Amino acid sequence: MNRRNFILTSSAALAAASLHAADEARLTDCHVYLGANPFRKLGAENRDEFIQALGKRGVTDAWAGSFEGLLRRDVAAVNRSLAQACQGTMLRPCGTINPTLPDWQEDVRRCTEDHGMRIIRLHPNYHAYDLKTPAFRELLALSAKHRLLIQLVVQMEDERTQNPVVRVAPVDLQPLPGILQEIKDARVMLLNANSAMLLRHVQTCPNLWLDFAMIEGVGGVENLLKTWPQDRLVFGSYAPVFYWESARLKLQESALSPAQSAAVHWQNATALLT
Template identity: 40%
Template structure:
């Protein structure tokens, strides 16, 4: 039995499958909506091109651009991202999440282009690389504009483990101000945030504010199961591919031994419900 097939077994709701099971009799993988993938050239790593093997089950993925970390012309970055998503090969549907830096002049036009010109479903904001915290007045305006434009908002709280981070100085980002910034129509997902949230009361406040998370950097034995037990419903599937190998996100579900209904919810139902207003 190869490793990739092993990953599909729990996701298909099977406790065990004979090693000799022929390929045509194997269960189809569970549909997955991956809420965090990236395209383009990483600033200081040579990463493989993003791809989705058939057995991964990924039917839809929400993509940002590595180029948005350091490039200053975000309009060009977003245009390339939209084109890459449109031309992405294979059956997986890629949805582009554009970058906006609310601290720079002209961000309103960048947001408008994301929503109108490129018909993007959401934004992926990068407070660390772009040098602002979540109390910045411009961010409040940006979130209000995103809600008005019916754009989903993803906030990248962390982009790399500090132990492997290149020698660049990025601001530490605290999500503490976010509950007070929530408003009707505003939908926020925090990317790679869970390793930084040692404050359980803050985490509970964020969940109570209907802020969502991905599980790409969720660590610990049966970490997904523990999170689901304490704060059910707040996690969406997110792999951080290709920065992380996509299989790691599946393995987190496998080793947590989740009920089949929870796996289905985490893999696609929650993302589908959270983005239900999108065309």
């Protein structure tokens, strides 16, 4: 090999290695919360400290919902505050919509037009509606029209650990497959679903994504990917409710291929917003 070819070959290899290293450094956490939890102090009350903690752990992009969206009725104020808190940071705001409130369609408009949000995060159990509610279908259709991703939080925590005065059951996912077959352009991501829920109801939905925050068991992510499509699983830590390191350990204990790892770390999330 002459000098010129050696330099060209070495440069190409170096560039490929640098690109691979840059890809490996990307990490999108699709499931965090910001602000004060209504039931306990968790560590996301101080935005700057929370962002710094995520950055130290290698997170380059985080999708943040607001704890205030669980119980407050002034959804417009919640979303406005969240958008302001996320502006200019690694945090991507996920707007709260409560379709049981009057004029909730205007809240969707504000999220998209006023705040430039691409993601809506729903809490049906805390907002006292189920997936059979006609407004849920209307919301999915509206989200498809605006190319919004819907994040549906199945549960915030196990019922056994909840305050007995405010005990909230998980969302019943049984109606979801039929609804998604009906509204094929809607895109829904389940947050905090466990393996039992997935096996019973939703594995066959082509327009459904999943985070692994509540997928438990040794090699849980590896085992999940034996039946769940690789391109529909994303990294979700559920920080600060869960210790962020638990999400990292779930990946480390699973034998994932480089392609699977890249898909879960950032590729699938990026594709959803392009």
